[in-house]
Amino acid sequence: MGASQSKNDATPMVFVNEDNAVPVRISSSFVNQVTQAQPNAGSPQDIENQVRERVQAELAKIQAEKSSAVDTTFVNYKSSTNANAVVTEQDMDHLAKHAPTKHVKILPEEITKAQDALVQCYKKNQERSLDCWAEVQEFKDLVQKAQNAFIASA
Structure with a gap:
């Protein structure tokens, strides 16, 4: 397991920290492995197109959610308004039936x-x-x- 790490396949790269003067050695196989692990991003135009596509997709998703939220709010408002109108009308009828009538007496x-x-x-x-x-x-x-x-x- 550890045998492949201690082998020197090629000349190692040496970095020196100027403050501590401790050499750090990185093998060329590690460098190759790291550079191969990074995906090839492509040209800047391709990256820009991908970003635009993703932004457009997110905007469409947000707008769809917003639209459905507005529709739901309107339906809830409309039903609550109708319910409030019915309750108000019932209250007015009740008050009209039970309100004390004012008897105006004509004075002599x-x-x-x-x-x-x-x-x-x-x-x-x-x-x-x-x-x-x-x-x-x-x-x-x-x-x-x-x-x-x-x-x-x-």
Whole structure:
């Protein structure tokens, strides 16, 4: 096993490290073996063509993956949008059915007139609002009268 390594087939190459001055010897068979192990790359044009082909193949692969990812995202978005629309519509129907209805009661005409008179008095006497005490008292009496009538009817 080790016999072929210690044979000198040809003159050995000697390298000397200038710092340590220790000779390093490499046999010509080792050099031949290393040079034969390297593949012949070919001309620079061939190498450039190979690189371009590989780059184009990788770009096509990446673009195909990207396209499929976009399609998947669009399908997921479309289905989630439809699902959200259905849920929103159901929520709106539920709220419309169960929302409290606002009953607008029409006030008696005498209360509306007293309210208007009070507002007019406040507009005339912006700096002296206490001058409207008579209109306030009349409005309060009419509202109290309407409340008592409502309670008696219930």
